[in-house]
Amino acid sequence: MQASVKKATAEVARARRALVRLGARASTVQVAADTGIHQSQVSRLLRGQFHRLSRNVRLLLAYAAQRGRAPAAQGADAAKASVIRAALRTWDATPEGAQALVRLLRSVQDLRRGALEKD
Numbered sequence: 001m002q003a004s005v006k007k008a009t010a011e012v013a014r015a016r017r018a019l020v021r022l023g024a025r026a027s028t029v030q031v032a033a034d035t036g037i038h039q040s041q042v043s044r045l046l047r048g049q050f051h052r053l054s055r056n057v058r059l060l061l062a063y064a065a066q067r068g069r070a071p072a073a074q075g076a077d078a079a080k081a082s083v084i085r086a087a088l089r090t091w092d093a094t095p096e097g098a099q100a101l102v103r104l105l106r107s108v109q110d111l112r113r114g115a116l117e118k119d
Helices: 010-025 028-035 039-046 055-069 075-090 095-118
Strands: none
Touching: 010 039, 010 055, 028 039, 028 055, 028 075, 039 055, 075 095
């Protein structure tokens, strides 16, 4: 064990508190989808496991501030934007990748239609 551990700066301590609060009101999956940060990284940061204000910490702090001003249910436009961001992050920017992603989404659509028809 290290003999001397640096104490977190006041700025880091404030950031930790803000991100822990964000973690209490938002899922890591949703935050990851909205910000583009990997879900495991979001999970770690929302638990306050960081020592400096990295780019991802700053991005999450901005997201937390924006989310704090917006109503909890952001509506269809926000949901649509979230789906588009997730699809674009999944796509490898090739025509073949686009075709594969479209086939996947159409398959999901067909599955949903089939499930609705059974009900």
